[in-house]
Amino acid sequence: MTEYSNRSQYPQARADGSLDIDLTSGKYLKLWQGPNHPGITGNMSVELTVCGDEVVEGKTHVGYLHRGFEKLMERRTFIQCFPIVCRICVPEPDFNEYCYAAAVEELAGIEVPEKADWIRTLILEMGRINSYLMYLGGQAGAFGLGVIGQWTTYARDLMLDRFEELTGARIYHMFIMPGGVRDDLPEGFDQRMEETLQEIESTLQDVYDTMFRNAVFKKRAVGLGYVDPAWVDEYGITGPVARGAGVAKDVRRDQPYLVYDRLDFEPVIATESDTYARADVRRRDLLMSVDLIRQILARMPRQGEVMATLPNVLHWKIPRGETYVRGECSRGEYGYYLVTDGSGYPRRVNVRGPSYTHAMTLLEKLIVNVNISNVAGLMVSLHTYPPEIER
């Protein structure tokens, strides 16, 4: 924390602890970061109050991509909700598909074929790799390392090819639906996936050499955005942000879903709890996903159905009930709270994305005393996607 020990004497705290910021004093300036797309953080803006080049206060503003998904779903039948949920999170849409499907299946009492669970797990890990690849490019880019983003985009594109051949689409896969998954693995998928995984590993080695073993990156990332492990529960911190703080929180291990209880892995953690540590947790988590995909393809059953028999979806009613289904996405805990009322439509859907806590209260806390030039790097280090805040 030495970097910031030399902080400005402004603003001074009032007796009640609040900050005494007088914008007319000439000491302070309001500065908006966003709402243009400031890299990987999406369409959100941070209203900064700066004193010199130091942030004294930050407020997160979202709503630039609000489409009201939760409300839209109340007007759609259970099957009609399936194609829209993926849009809540562009880089890693599959968690929406999975959590929604699992919640519906739970309340409707639908048993999903085992093979579908394996394919779902495969897809979620593929999505995690893509999300991390995008993150790495964004994190490096925020500190001026533009080439990393080009490499990770290439690697991600290879994985999108795998998504395309498996699901029939590159970005919004619409493949995990209530009842199972749409289709089996295509012929020769394992072989092509292995080639892709090797290419990703090779790219990651380059990323490691040029980003993680880079004096510039270290200089800026180390010590930036320190998260005290004690805040984890207080601020609802999950995923790599918590694991970077040494808290081995990983839903895959804590409450195994799908087939995670049949895979061998340990949550990746770091203890430094700064931007560098979080980036490294994600890099290693990505490599773990590569390993998990290999395990899945080696262990999954190759026979059997991938889709349960659904009731006629046009008149599908689900009895009154409520449940919460969570999964560990690349950014932390992703969950769907689904309430049904016996009709053919959801009564209420609430999407719990990790960014909701990370980009709001946590970011607003961490951003104080940060140098303006590091704001983008800090935001990216929380790996937030605003659409899951405003939904």
Next chain:
Amino acid sequence: METLYARLKEPFGLTDWVLQKPDLCFVTVAREQLRPLLLHLRDLEGFTHLVLLTAVDWIEEDRFQLTYLLHDRAKARDIGVRLMLPREDASMDSIHELWPTAATYQRELREMFGIDFPGSPRVNEDFILEGWADLPPYRRDFDTLQYAHEAYAERAGRETRDPARHMKEQLYPDGGQDD
């Protein structure tokens, strides 16, 4: 979970217990018991993580349901605490002192459902919507389709036919019987 409920049922006057799955249950609590219950769960039972706070509009029953979902990582279990509020002038005590992040949830509930949380930081600031003057949009009586019709122009040239009606017009226009 059953033992937890058995222990807390009496002291906190819990009702409507539902064990949704082995690691998730729901209970309903009265307004005055909410804060003591949440504190107890957080500090003594290990439910340290506030997963979410949201509302359900049971408009037919004229009330809102607030759901406080708490997670106990050590025992890998969740409890959903329901609280029923009258819909009219809905207002609830803030819990931002228990979890700072609750302020964001409460701000959203204020905006989307019109449920007030006096004392919650920035609760009256616009969160997702800007300059919204209509009904709080996540209330059941806000009609999104009607809103869309009023707010946006339909693309010209769209029309459709009902198969049965079209067949009647084509095959038996006078409603005639038999073939």
Next chain:
Amino acid sequence: MTEGRGYQRMKAQSSLKDILAVATEFERTARDFYADLAPKVSKQIRYLVEELAEEEQRHFDLFTQLQSRADIEEMLQEQVDTPASDGRFSDCIHLPELGDKPDDQAVLQYALGREHAAMEQYHSLAESTAPGPIHDLFKFLAAEETQHKAELEKIYYEVVHSGGV
């Protein structure tokens, strides 16, 4: 068949025109028979007898026209290739006596029997003549009667056999 002797007579003919003249005469007799029958049957089924009379009239006209054609041989060459189904429809070869008040089924059976007999006669006449115009003419006549019979069988099936609730 009362016309049986007529077929013998026809076999003895040697010119196409003569044979056609005899055949035409048969059709005329049949037409007159149905025309006489029509007013006697109930109006409900009169259509059937009238149709039969019309059909025989059509044959009568066709044969009359043929007689007057110069290119009759070429004409026949084209027609005789028509394959003739010689299947037998058993219900109809048992000829009922047509009383004063025959019903539709009886009329149909009578007509079918008549067509069948005519068809068979023309067939055997064709078989007993050497290839050439005469042979072709008999085959032509057999094909005509076969086709007519097929039409009647269709009506018979509709009237008698179909329509179970």
Next chain:
Amino acid sequence: MSVRDLLSPFTAWKNLFREPVSIKDPFNRPASERYRGFHKNDSEKCIGCGTCEAICQNGAIDMLPADGVATQPGDSGLRPRIDYGRCCWCALCVDVCMTGSLTMSNEYKWVEADPDKFRFMPGVDKKHWDDYEDGYRRPDGHRLNAPERIDMPELAPAQRIDSFVEMVTGYTVEQAQLEADRCVTCGICVATCPTHMAIPDYIRAIRDGDYERGLKLLYDSNPFSQICGKVCTRRCETTCAASHEGDPIAIRWLKRHITEQVPHERYREIIGAPGPATGRKIAIVGAGPAGMTAAFDLARAGHQVTVYESESHAGGMTRYGIPEYRLPSDTIQREIDLIVSMGVEMHYNTRVGTDISMQQLQQDNDAVILAIGLWMGRSTRIPGSDHANVFKAVDLLRRIRDGEAIEAPKSLVVIGGGNVAMDIARSMARLQKQQHGEIAVTLTALEDKAHFLADPVEIKESIEEQIHILDSRGPQECVIGDQGGLVGLRTWKVLSIFDEQHRFAPSYDENDEQLHKGEWVIEAIGQMSDVSLLGEELTEQLEWNRGRLQVDDDGRTSESWLWAAGDCVKGPDVVTAVATGHKVAASIEAVFAQQEAQT
């Protein structure tokens, strides 16, 4: 900060010598095999049911008439038009498509300056990807709607074979809900139903659990709903969208379910009372479905309706032609009582032409309806068919339903492959079982099994009940033994029954001759009307059309006071009879209204 951290990033320079990874020709990169690109629709296969439109959560699909596509039974003539300004390529439309006509190509690139071009009818508006092999199609086994119907519970063959107790027991509420859920509410069936019942609407009422609304919908178009719920020929089901890739919806059984869920005493209130009296008088000859439907409509309109029935009970062929195990008498009686309760006057055991003349009816009434059915059985008239032990199915069925004690022979042969043949075979089998403990019924039909006129379900159930069914047998002779008793039926093998144009042109193999043993032979072939009641004079006055009374589109004969409806005009079929009953009632109403207007 180590020296390594300063040098390591320079490893990036190795990429200088690397082949670029970007695709050289991005415009010609084919998408994957199951890519969800622009739609294709096999317009021939598509039936325009609009289920794609119903499931589209974007509202991207419109159903519109298409050039070169005709509206016909089973095909609405509409085709989906997709607005790609809204489509999200989720392919739910493909997954739910009832015929499998809708698929997707793997084409994803298409450039146009005019945005309206991105709204077109796949398969109708030709596109270059129409013949693409690749693209998304519904994977095998991936169904969003259950293809199999819910089985109707019924008595097992062993339980039912010795009694005339109704064999079908009816859906439970849960079963009916599940079956109703299978309906996609397209309504294509409505045009096929002769009386155009509001099928999707009453099925929706089942889903909603609103049986009274369902019953109202039934009786709005069919006063024989309880009866049709049990024995309708259900042509609607032949055009059901679900039948293309699965079982059609059990429309008949769902109708039955509604009638069973509403207490009978509630019926009349739900259906509504008749209107005020008009003073008009109508006589109806025949108390079958056509006559009673007309009676129902006309009585409800306030007219004074009198029905003349030669038998002791109403119901016509539904009562005297359909066996009790398919249609119990109390069902018929409830239906008739309901109609009579609208103020219809019934004269049973009254034969028009004998007990009262047509001329008398003409004189006493403003209109007369002839609904006399097809009560006379046809005979093959093969040798021996005039033997005392050769019966006509319709006569026997009537005697059984009338409660007459019939002594069943130990063995018998039935001629015919229609429903009447099955009915009499199964009825006689029951009598044999009751009286002799053994069943010996042989059924011979001209048609091969694929062309049987009987309902496939009837055939299946007949076989279950040990009826020996022989197809493609042409009857030649009812063989009479030395003692003068009937020995059996002699048949020839039918080689083919229809020619290439599907015209009847039977050919026989005379060498394949069989004698089917039977003390009785029962002929169950065609039926005809007994029009003798009209008398010679009226018969001569009326116009006829190929053996049947000639009627205009409204069911009116060439005599302005006389209408005709039911099997004697068009049939035989219960629901068609109901339809023609409605039609003549409407025609009479229209004539009355016209007369009112003139005076």
